Amino acid sequence: MLSSSSSSSSSSELSFDFYAASCPSVEFMVKNTVRAATSADPSVPGKLLRLLFHDCFVEGCDASVLIEGGGTERSDPANASLGAFSVIDSAKRVLEIFCPGVVSCADVLALAARDAVELTGGPRIPIPMGRRDGRVSAASNVRTNIIDTNFSLDQMVKIFSSKGLSLDDLVILSGAHTIGSAHCGAFSDRFKEDSQGNLTLIDSSLDKDYAFQLTKQCPAGASPSITVKNDPQTPLVFDNNYFKVLLAHKGLFHSDSVLVSNGRSMNRVVEFANDQARFFEGWGQSFLRLSSVGVKTGGEGEVRQTCSATN
Ligand code: HEM
Numbered sequence: 001m002l003s004s005s006s007s008s009s010s011s012s013e014l015s016f017d018f019y020a021a022s023c024p025s026v027e028f029m030v031k032n033t034v035r036a037a038t039s040a041d042p043s044v045p046g047k048l049l050r051l052l053f054h055d056c057f058v059e060g061c062d063a064s065v066l067i068e069g070g071g072t073e074r075s076d077p078a079n080a081s082l083g084a085f086s087v088i089d090s091a092k093r094v095l096e097i098f099c100p101g102v103v104s105c106a107d108v109l110a111l112a113a114r115d116a117v118e119l120t121g122g123p124r125i126p127i128p129m130g131r132r133d134g135r136v137s138a139a140s141n142v143r144t145n146i147i148d149t150n151f152s153l154d155q156m157v158k159i160f161s162s163k164g165l166s167l168d169d170l171v172i173l174s175g176a177h178t179i180g181s182a183h184c185g186a187f188s189d190r191f192k193e194d195s196q197g198n199l200t201l202i203d204s205s206l207d208k209d210y211a212f213q214l215t216k217q218c219p220a221g222a223s224p225s226i227t228v229k230n231d232p233q234t235p236l237v238f239d240n241n242y243f244k245v246l247l248a249h250k251g252l253f254h255s256d257s258v259l260v261s262n263g264r265s266m267n268r269v270v271e272f273a274n275d276q277a278r279f280f281e282g283w284g285q286s287f288l289r290l291s292s293v294g295v296k297t298g299g300e301g302e303v304r305q306t307c308s309a310t311n
């Protein structure tokens with residue numbers, strides 16, 4: 001866990017007027033691209049938000065996850081289900097026309113994820129700019145930094161704290177699962193169905209009726225491309241329903257369920273389930289911290305010309 005991404009955030013070096021002179025319309029241009037992509041494909045916001053998480057936890061928020069090629073983070077099986085790379089590429093293409101060589105891919109990704117939340121009904125979060133793009137992207141860094149669904153609360157807290165994030169940040173940021181989808185393989189080890197259709201719960205923290213519904217959506221031998229909504233009620237809306245789902249023991253991943261099987265995180269889950277404004281307020285602060293993890297600034301890194309390759 002001693003990679004360079006373990007260093008805590010340095011958001012103090014980012015600034016809110018970073019592109020004020022060099023690219024004043026950057027936020028407008030990114031948002032228009034994200035909005036257009038979302039109207040064409042409603043799965044885009046969830047993908048963008050997850051993409052930022054997987055970027056920031058490996059080598060910091062430096063767009064390392066976007067680099068294509070053998071042996072890169074993007075090529076690691078743990079990142080196989082990431083998407084919306086083309087949305088970042090389109091936004092960058094527009095920016096290269098109006099402000100060539102100015103806006104980093106790391107800033108584009110942070111803005112796009114921020115917009116994804118607002119466009120699905122979540123809060124608008126002002127975020128500072130000035131992240132530089134990394135030159136390092138190694139598959140071997142992915143699984144040491146990205147949390148697996150079977151982790152305990154302590155294991156998750158440990159990784160979060162190595163990024164300068166707290167248990168509260170973990171609970172709040174897990175609220176991202178209020179939008180988006182998951183492949184059956186991400187939770188199928190939580191239950192088993194025999195050939196007669198009898199269900200055995202392997203993970204007792206999961207509601208049995210919900211597990212039964214999941215077996216119907218993910219039948220044995222189903223196509224590996226089938227996905228299930230993370231939030232069964234409001235999958236396209238960024239709201240506090242995720243926390244209500246958790247209290248009903250219907251968190252889709254084991255890593256969601258552990259947040260309610262532990263007193264330390266339970267209080268926060270109840271608070272957010274009861275009060276969406278509190279969740280939104282907390283989300284703003286935690287998102288700011290997530291999008292500042294291990295950022296490279298000043299003369300570090302580079303501003304990529306194309307987001308999928310170093311210069
Ligand atoms: C804390 C531990 C976490 C674990 C173990 C976890 C795990 C997962 C898994 C397994 C999926 C399904 C991927 C697939 O099968 O396609 C998923 C989806 C997702 N995750 Fe997480 N996640 C965590 C935290 C976060 C955080 C902090 C964020 C963002 C702030 C996030 C945002 C998302 C989103 C938006 C999706 C839906 C992606 C889509 O629709 O394509 N997750 N997560």
Ligand SMILES: [Ca+2]
Nearest residue numbers: 055058060064
């Ligand atoms: Ca990164």
Ligand SMILES: [Ca+2]
Nearest residue numbers: 178231234237
């Ligand atoms: Ca929702």
